[in-house]
Amino acid sequence: MGYSEPAVQRPVYWTQACQDLMQRDRILRKLIPVYGQECVQAQHGPYQTLIRIIVGQQISLALGRKLWRQLVQACGQDLQPDCILRHSESDLRAMGLSLRKAQYVLDAARFFQQDDHRDPDWWQAQDDAAIMARLCDIRGVGRWSAEMFLIFFLRRPDVLPLDDTALLKAISHHYFSGEPVSRFEAREVAQAWAPWRTVASWYLWRSMDAAAVEY
Template sequence: MHDPFGALAEAIIYQQITGRAAATIHARVVALFDSEVETLAPEQILSATEEQLRSAGLSRGKTLALKDLATKTLEGIVPTLDELETMDNEAIIERLIPIRGIGRWTAEMLLIFRLGRPDVLPVGDYAIRKAFGLHFREGEFPTPREVTEHGERWRPFRTVASWYLWRSLSLK
């Protein structure tokens, strides 16, 4: 990951829609700006009107979230890549969740897929809980607390357990 803003902006765009639709919308947002790179910059988002961003396919909520992310990036609230590399997982999550459109799950996905952190167990993730229930609770859907407690035995490699849990759902 080269740019926390670009990674988080992409995560916001991809939330709650299919990957294909999200990729199309992301490409349209990038195309709004005369840029040769396929990532977004906070200055670009702030220079765009809400109407321009909406015309690319973004919902009002995602438009507001991207504007908030851009503002907080320029204010120094969003950590730089160098800062992220020195912060522990919980510190990163706590720093990011006050930003509109970024909750714990989005922050955890950044930790796993963009920062390569080895010890993340996203207990709020529906698929993680479903797979956990199938494998450890005879199909009963667990609470996040139950997954957290059981997941302690997987430290310091809970990300690997997460990958296996996600993958196991495609094998059923």
């Protein structure tokens, strides 16, 4: 099953979320107008999104983009599981992936060989908890990766990725004058953002680094 990239459009909840967040939060009241015409975008289909997330785990954004380009060069822009599975671990390592990531990419490809998993509508029909549980069954996919999938593919409105170092850095910068921030402190700050924690997180990412907000 192929996938054509959707036209960019704002999630239906985005405008309301921005209004609510600007009323509740002094930092977001300043940030949102600066980037108000932008929003989280679903750049790829479910398989492509998850592969890009896996490839980008625990490495720099520049290296993650480079490795992604290598995979696209090998399998085309419409990167599909069947193409990935025609490559061995050695082939993927020759493209620059570590052994672990090569294994994770192949495991994800096997998972997405099931037609329903490649169907965006199938994912849209699942709730957040079910998606987290299903994705975390794939080797190499943990909570952070599943949360990125919820945000950047499904654009769910209320995801708070406290394992994301870029988000913690943004919270530290804007709310704690650059002092280190714990997950507990970040969660306390984010209480005022519910049920729009995805939107708040996105604007905080965007304020620090535009390249950090796409998968």
